[in-house]
Amino acid sequence: MGKVIEPAGTGPASDNKVQDMPLDTALPETAVAPATAKTDWPARADALAQTIAAQAAAHDADDSFVADAYAQLKAEGFFKALVPAEFGGGGAEIAEICQVIRRLGAACGSTALAFAMHSHLVAVAAWRWRTQGAPTEGLLKRVAAEDLVLVSSGGSDWLASGGQAVKVEGGFSITARKAFSSGCLAGDLLVTSAVWEDPEGGPTVLHFAVPLKAPDVEIIETWRALGMRGTGSHDVVLTQVFVPDAAISGRRPSGPWHPLFHIISMIAFALIYSAYLGVAEGARTRALEITRRKSPDPHVAELVGSMENAFAGAEMAWERMVDTAQTGAPGPDSTNRAMICRTLLAHGAITTVERAMEAVGGASFYRDTGLERAFRDIQGARFHPLQDAPQRRYSGRVALGWDIDA
Numbered sequence: 001m002g003k004v005i006e007p008a009g010t011g012p013a014s015d016n017k018v019q020d021m022p023l024d025t026a027l028p029e030t031a032v033a034p035a036t037a038k039t040d041w042p043a044r045a046d047a048l049a050q051t052i053a054a055q056a057a058a059h060d061a062d063d064s065f066v067a068d069a070y071a072q073l074k075a076e077g078f079f080k081a082l083v084p085a086e087f088g089g090g091g092a093e094i095a096e097i098c099q100v101i102r103r104l105g106a107a108c109g110s111t112a113l114a115f116a117m118h119s120h121l122v123a124v125a126a127w128r129w130r131t132q133g134a135p136t137e138g139l140l141k142r143v144a145a146e147d148l149v150l151v152s153s154g155g156s157d158w159l160a161s162g163g164q165a166v167k168v169e170g171g172f173s174i175t176a177r178k179a180f181s182s183g184c185l186a187g188d189l190l191v192t193s194a195v196w197e198d199p200e201g202g203p204t205v206l207h208f209a210v211p212l213k214a215p216d217v218e219i220i221e222t223w224r225a226l227g228m229r230g231t232g233s234h235d236v237v238l239t240q241v242f243v244p245d246a247a248i249s250g251r252r253p254s255g256p257w258h259p260l261f262h263i264i265s266m267i268a269f270a271l272i273y274s275a276y277l278g279v280a281e282g283a284r285t286r287a288l289e290i291t292r293r294k295s296p297d298p299h300v301a302e303l304v305g306s307m308e309n310a311f312a313g314a315e316m317a318w319e320r321m322v323d324t325a326q327t328g329a330p331g332p333d334s335t336n337r338a339m340i341c342r343t344l345l346a347h348g349a350i351t352t353v354e355r356a357m358e359a360v361g362g363a364s365f366y367r368d369t370g371l372e373r374a375f376r377d378i379q380g381a382r383f384h385p386l387q388d389a390p391q392r393r394y395s396g397r398v399a400l401g402w403d404i405d406a
Contacts, residue, residue, distance in 0.1 A: 277314055287304070
């Protein structure tokens, strides 16, 4: 068995102890910094965008993590922006941080997407505390007081989860390999899950969080990808990591939809897809800058008009996603709206970048224009759940009144 990891809440993250994730386990009180005046988070993002944009091409060229951008975001308080002000955070609304991620995406898709993965975990925890009275206060206070960076393994887990949890005395031994762990090189806690073969209940997903610097937790640098190269979405390997019973913060059946995932679907994808809208917006802006210098041409005008249609559709879908995340009630219908918008936004954003390249012409093939990187980055919009075919099946079942788990 691997090194024992102590129960949540017994010490600081640097002590390599399992911490709470935003489900059901409370943590003890943590000192809270006094609330500050309301921050204009989108304006603060705009102030950083030019610097972050200047760094983006270098990270794309050598597959390196956007560590400098992360350091700048941390210095400006972005990682605790979504923590309620009464817990020492920035008190930002989900819609504000969607705007932030959109603006960062126009500068550097990788920075925006990696930051979105942290942000959706904090947003869900804050929503559950505020709306359901869930015991996520301890995690939120720690994110604020210790400036923690959370890493999601949701991209490699979703409803079924992955990895093996074996029951041992006092807890579970976890062995798993979690791909697509964006931002893990700068992360403090991996918010993850594994499957336990419960002799009574069958395959059961256990939720917990593990410090990324804990013994028996290893980052394998696998991330050499088509696009979003700076996200550092490497594999995180857990080898017989002991997680005590007290640190298991949630249990659910493997496979079926669970109320938690309706909350995640309602909130997380508005934040995640803000990054892709930003990438598309950056490509649109660049294409207009270049094509305005050309002599009037009917064909170019038609391509730009097609780009404008695609971007308008993506932006409308994004606005609906953000509104649902900000004001919706979680459940199959809200998930359906969010996932339809996710598909529409993805299609519109991809088409926006394609038309931007066509309007610019052969110059878009050169890296210096930035459109070639946007084309590669935007392809990531295809691969987050629910992907196109599963989304259509889900939406069809909702419309027909059929069981969404069948």
